[in-house]
Amino acid sequence: MDDLLKLRSKMVSRLDPKYGKYLFVVVLGYYLITQFTNGTMYIMYYPSDAFPYRLLMVAGLLAFVKIMLFNRFADWKEFAVFLTLGLLILLGCIACQDWNFLYYYLLVVAAKDIDFKLIIKEFMIIIGTGLVLTFLSAKLGWIMGLTNSRDGSAEIRYALGTVYPTDLAARIFYLMLAYAMYKKFKFTLPEYVSLVSVTIWTYVVTDTRLDLGLMVLIITSGLFRDKIIALIKVLHVKWTSILSLIGIFSVIILTYLYQPNNLLFKIFNKLLSGRLEFGQVAFERYNVTLGGQMVAQNGNGGIHHGIFDYFFIDCSFLRVLMMNGMISFFILLFGIYYLTRRFMMQQTYVLEIALLLVILSSLLDHHLLEVSYNMLFLAFFANMDYFVGTKQK
Incomplete structure (x- = not known):
């Protein structure tokens, strides 16, 4: 193994690192465009249901090529860890037939x-441009602009060319979060006005309470940035991680214990738009497995024909636990701990603020492992020099 790695290292050393950077930019751009398009009504033009999965397979293959040609591994142990984690994640993805975790890992x-x-700049350009083009396409009638309303409500919710209003709201939240990271949560007065305007517009169009709250938290984090950073420093890695784990396991346990006849549970379930109810259905229909399983689901997004039996797991952490299995679930939790530790050790506190907001969002939505929504995990091994300390560069 050592000889093979030494031979590979010699080959890698002959390649100019800038070509690895260029290849990654192409791979990330291709993946973002493909996954973003899968969340729009342009899917109606796909030649088959398998078409988007084939496109994403190409992206995964290109990412693997970039790793093998340009990544430098310290020794065979580091390379073995990369392969082992990849294989464990792959097994969970095969079992549940959802490949987002594997592609994200690559x-x-x-x-x-x-x-x-x-990475953040590329994300903002592609997703921002994609949203504008999607809105225009729906307005011009090139794709369908879906509308719906909540049960018992007369309020119309607009998807504007995306597959569902809540997905649109989540897109805008994550785009706003990317901008906040890019600005290190330091906003000027015109930027605050713009962020507040986007928040109000998003809520009026999509009527999505979760993302309204999250976007308000982004704005609030900018206003109280220094105080929040001071608090994070006090909490440090230990208590920040513990509080994150408490939040994750609390939602899962509440979902498991949900009782439809309990008044308190009824109130919580209504506030969470029925997420506790449908999450508990997952526990009733399926057991938690070690290596993952197929969980048949019918979400509200897109167009449905005939009798429609809605069932969908919204909580990202519960989805990974039920679909990818316990091994993948604990890999994810360790990854979040590692990221928290890295942000703390390198004093990139603004990224830790963003991570806490991502965790909070993922307690109630399912976009944690979709790079075209949450791209923060790409910071795992990336260069974060720009974000070190508290001064704006």
């Missing part, structure tokens, strides 16, 4: 030593 490793500021 992109995380491929992003090693890439400037995270560059």
Whole structure:
């Protein structure tokens, strides 16, 4: 193994690292565009249901090529850890037939030593442009602009070319979060006005309470940035991680214990738009497995024909636990701990603020492992020099 790695290292050393950077930019751009398009009504033009999965397979393959050609591993142990984690995640993905975790993992490793500021800029350009083009396409009638309303409500919710209003709201939240990271949560007065306007517009269009609250938290984090950073420093890695784990396990346990006849549970379930109820259905229909399983689901997004039996797991952490299995679930939790520790050790506190907001969002939505929504995990091994300390560069 050592001889093979030494031979590979010699080959890698002959390649100019800038070509690895260029390849990653292409791979990330291709993946973001493909996954973003899958969340729009342009899917109606796909030649088959398998088409988007084939496109994403190409992205995964290109990410693997980037890793093998340009990534430098310290020794065979580091390479073995990369392969072992990849295989464990792969087994969970095969079992549940959902490949987001594997592709995200490949992109995380491929992003090693890439400037995270560059990653954020590419994300904002592609997703921002994609949203504008999607809105225009729906307005011009090139794709369908879906509308719906909550049960018992007369309020109309607009998807504007995306597959569902809540997905649109989540897109805008994560785009706003990317901008906040890029600005290190330091906003000017015109930026605050713009952020407040976008927040109000998003809520009026989509009527999504979760993302309204999250976007308000982004704005609030900017206003009280220094105080929040001071609090994070006091909490340090230990208590920040513990509080994150308490939040994750509390939602899962509440979902498991949900009683439809209990008044308190009824109130919580209504506030969470029925997420506790449908999460508990997952526990009733399926057991938690070690290596993952197929969990048949019908979400509200897109167009449905005939009788429609809604069942969907919204909580990202519960989805990974039930679909990818316990092994993948604990890999994810360890990854969050590792990221918290890295942000703390390198004093990139603004990224820790963003991570806490991502965790909070993922307690109630399912976009944690979709790079075209949450791209923060790409910071695992990326270069974070721009975010070190508290001064704006």
